Amino acid sequence: MIAGSRVLVTGGAGFLGSHLCTRLVEEGADVSVLDNFSSGNLERLEKIVSCENFHLIEGDITNAEDVRQSVKDTDTVLHFAAKVGVIRAASHGIDVLDSTLKGISLLLSESVRGEVKTFVFASSSEVYGEPLRLPSREDDPLVPRSTYAVAKVAAERYCEEYATLYGIDTCVFRYFNVYGPHQNDNFVIPQFLRHTLKGEVLPVYGSGAQTRDFSYIDDAVFLTLEAMNRNRGFNIYNVGSGENTSLKKLAELISSLSIKECEIAFVELDRRRPQEYEIIHRQADISKIVSLCGTFPRHSLEEGLKTCLEALM
Ligand SMILES: NC(=O)c1ccc[n+]([C@@H]2O[C@H](COP(=O)([O-])OP(=O)(O)OC[C@H]3O[C@@H](n4cnc5c(N)ncnc54)[C@H](O)[C@@H]3O)[C@@H](O)[C@H]2O)c1
Structure with missing residues (x-):
């Protein structure tokens, strides 16, 4: 399903995005990255930057024309671009809310126009706030504490609305603490x-x-791509180690x-x-994603x- 498919990764020059792009290019997908390089860098993409099936678009998820050009002729959108981190969002609250909401709404509306089949949104464990019980399950109450987390909750809701209205298969992944090289x-x-x-x-x-629930980047990438391929309809999945x-x-x-x-x-x-x-x-309850993807060598x-x-x- 990955080989030959046309995939857009926003934030593809970032930590998670670059590892995903590398795997997708290696598996034969035709991959485009939309990134404004605010925290991303090209070194993370050095293994694939000169591959024929890799294309780089320097642009912004809040710019309608950049988004239109990037989403055109795409089967799958993986939306990973974000101003990441609670501290940064605390000092640039309006900016974070504005770019998160403008970005997700442009990407979703262009995805509908371009007949994108699969949409993936990178959310965060921050949406749970201080959990009422551990491990956190996807249907637990959300008590976002920071602007960063509030923006993620709102973007998740946009995804659900578009998936319901337009039938795009959509995965929201709530990443816990992913770590690995190039972070x-x-x-x-x-x-x-x-x-x-x-x-x-x-x-x-x-x-x-x-x-904290630390999960290694290769495990997070495996679960993301495997779940993305198997998912139908709208679903939210925790991505963590479970420990x-x-x-x-x-x-x-x-x-x-x-x-x-x-x-x-x-x-x-x-x-x-x-x-x-x-x-x-x-701590993530990962039973939902594991039952979809099966066990894997962690x-x-x-x-x-x-x-x-x-x-x-
Ligand atoms: N790393 C983790 O453990 C973790 C945990 C929870 C959620 N997430 C989510 O996963 C995604 C990726 O996180 P990361 O750790 O790779 O962060 P990162 O900062 O390394 O990557 C973000 C990328 O987005 C780009 N970007 C930012 N704003 C942009 C804009 N307006 N237009 C275009 N590009 C823009 C940056 O240049 C960067 O390349 C984010 O949405 C983040 O909220 C990550």
Whole structure:
């Protein structure tokens, strides 16, 4: 189903988008990327940038003409472009809401006009807020706390409305903490890895009891493409490992993998991050996506971290 299909990936020069594009190009899809390079870069695409079945469009999801040109003659749209992160959204709230909503509505309306068959939207575990129970299931109540999360909830609803009205098969993926090579340094795993390589102290906020569900990029890409191919109608899927790891345990694991064990320091919470947005625990219930895709060989956290460390050396 992938080979020969025409696929548009918005945000394809970003972390998740570039890994997806690489897999799609390798599997024989005709892939176009629409990216404004605000946080993306071409290095992530170096393996495929000169392939015949890869095309780059430098443009913006909020520009109607850029979106029209990009969606034309496309079978599948994977919408991954976003201003990512709770902190960034907190200081540019209107901007994040505006670009998220304008982008999704342009992409969906052009997808209807262009008779796109499959639409994929990258949402986030942030939509759950502080979960009422763990692990979080797709039908749990949404309590978004940040502008970033509110924008994701609204975009999910747009997707549902278009899928219902126009019959486009649509997947909304709620990614938990995906990590892997080429991730930018705003995230905890690349930060810790860089500290260990320099022999620096690993700063863990608070007691380090906060938990996250870390999933390795190859697993997230596998689940995304497999579910996208099998899905019919409108569905929301959690994408995670199904396991939760405390930040203290993460720091200890990274320290044990580095050449020289690192000191771990428990420091005050990051003051740049609005405290009302802090989420203590995260864990995905992945039974819905696993029952659709079947079991698959998952990377353990240790394996994934080793690969990231090697990529940085
Ligand atoms: N990485 C994760 O663990 C994670 C978790 C939850 C959700 N997500 C979602 O997955 C998607 C990709 O995340 P990522 O981690 O790869 O982020 P990223 O910042 O690496 O990638 C985002 C890409 O979008 C591009 N972009 C931003 N605004 C744009 C615009 N207006 N027009 C065109 N391009 C634009 C950027 O240049 C960048 O290449 C995002 O929608 C994000 O919200 C990611």
